[in-house]
Amino acid sequence: EDQVTQSPEALRLQEGESSSLNCSYTVSGLRGLFWYRQDPGKGPEFLFTLYSAGEEKEKERLKATLTKKESFLHITAPKPEDSATYLCAVLPTYNFNKFYFGSGTKLNVKP
Amino acid sequence: NAGVTQTPKFQVLKTGQSMTLQCAQDMNHEYMSWYRQDPGMGLRLIHYSVGAGITDQGEVPNGYNVSRSTTEDFPLRLLSAAPSQTSVYFCASSDREQTNYGYTFGSGTRLTVV
Numbered sequence: 725e726d727q728v729t730q731s732p733e734a735l736r737l738q739e740g741e742s743s744s745l746n747c748s749y750t751v752s753g754l755r756g757l758f759w760y761r762q763d764p765g766k767g768p769e770f771l772f773t774l775y776s777a778g779e780e781k782e783k784e785r786l787k788a789t790l791t792k793k794e795s796f797l798h799i800t801a802p803k804p805e806d807s808a809t810y811l812c813a814v815l816p817t818y819n820f821n822k823f824y825f826g827s828g829t830k831l832n833v834k835p
Numbered sequence: 836n837a838g839v840t841q842t843p844k845f846q847v848l849k850t851g852q853s854m855t856l857q858c859a860q861d862m863n864h865e866y867m868s869w870y871r872q873d874p875g876m877g878l879r880l881i882h883y884s885v886g887a888g889i890t891d892q893g894e895v896p897n898g899y900n901v902s903r904s905t906t907e908d909f910p911l912r913l914l915s916a917a918p919s920q921t922s923v924y925f926c927a928s929s930d931r932e933q934t935n936y937g938y939t940f941g942s943g944t945r946l947t948v949v
Contacts, residue, residue, distance in 0.1 A: 728877070758937045767839075767925050767940030768878075811878070813937075821866060821885060822893065823938070827877040 726751045730812050730826035737833050740801050745829045747812030748794040755820065757795050759788050760811040762828070768811050802833045837861050841926050841941035848916040848948045856911040856944050858926030866929045867909040868893070868938070869901065871922040878925065884909055916948045 728749045737743055749757065756775055760768035772781040774790040781788050785806060787798045797810055809828040816822065842857045860867065868883040880893030884903040898920060900912040909928075913920060923945050927938035 733875075760937070765943070767927075767942050768938070770937040770939070773937060813878075821868070821883045821891070822880060823878075825870075825878040827875055 726814070726816060726824050728812055728814055728824050728826035730810075730829050732829060733827070734830045735832070737799075737802055737831070739803055739833055739835050742798070742800045742802070744799070745797040745810055745831070746794060747797070747826055749812075749814045749824075750793075751814050751816045751824065753817035755815045755817045757790055758813045758815070758823070759795070759797055760813065762809045762811055771810075799831070802831075804833045804835050807831055807833045839926055839928055839939050839941035841924075841944050843944060844942070845945050846947070848913070848946065850916060850918060850948060852916050854913050854916070856913075856924055856926075856946075858909045858911065858941060859907050860909075860926075860928040860939070861907065862928065862930070862939065863906060864928035864930050864939070865906070866931070867903065868927050869899070869909070869911045870925045870927065871895065872925060872943075873922050881911065881924075913946075918948045920946065921948045922946060 731746045756773050759771040762768040772788045777792045779790050785800050789796050809830045811828045812826045813823045839860045865886050869881040870878040872878050879895050882901040884890045923943050925943050926941045929938050
């Protein structure tokens with residue numbers, strides 16, 4: 725069964741304290757792994773797509789990496805404005821329309 | 836601004852009532868989907884469409900209907916509302932190259948069924 729698990733459920737950091745969020749997945753053929761950011765009361769906002777093991781993508785303080793079983797979202801020197809829920813989703817090769825989402829990691833960065 | 840527009844933003848229904856959640860996009864995207872988001876369960880796919888006139892079921896389709904008569908619009912109908920349908924509903928769209936850009940999501944409809 726295809727599934728996505730994110731950990732931890734919640735993470736509290738001090739401003740400037742770097743950390744990583746984890747997304748582990750099982751899918752029979754990966755077309756792409758996606759990271760989204762979701763602010764309270766809003767829809768998810770696209771961050772990155774990763775396609776193959778070893779790939780990395782960066783955006784400001786965020787860096788996403790991918791292995792055959794999991795992805796990490798590294799946050800370097802976070803700021804309070806990085807506080808949000810971060811969602812991971814996988815798209816299988818057998819159906820280009822069915823994304824499988826994890827339940828998210830709620831990040832709180834305190835000044 | 837271009838994007839996905841959902842209406843209404845909030846709705847309270849009584850059990851057994853029906854309603855339609857509206858979704859429109861102005862990006863000429865072929866793919867459109869409806870998700871529901873519940874605490875601790877992530878986003879779950881209800882129905883999706885790959886183009887006008889073509890729809891299919893997702894993970895949790897029971898109690899919901901959709902149709903796609905135009906590229907722009909993808910309404911979600913609740914036939915007879917139940918408390919289990921209390922949730923936040925998101926409409927999303929993407930173009931054929933969705934693997935590059937993922938979905939564009941609307942801002943959501945918060946539905947409460949009492």
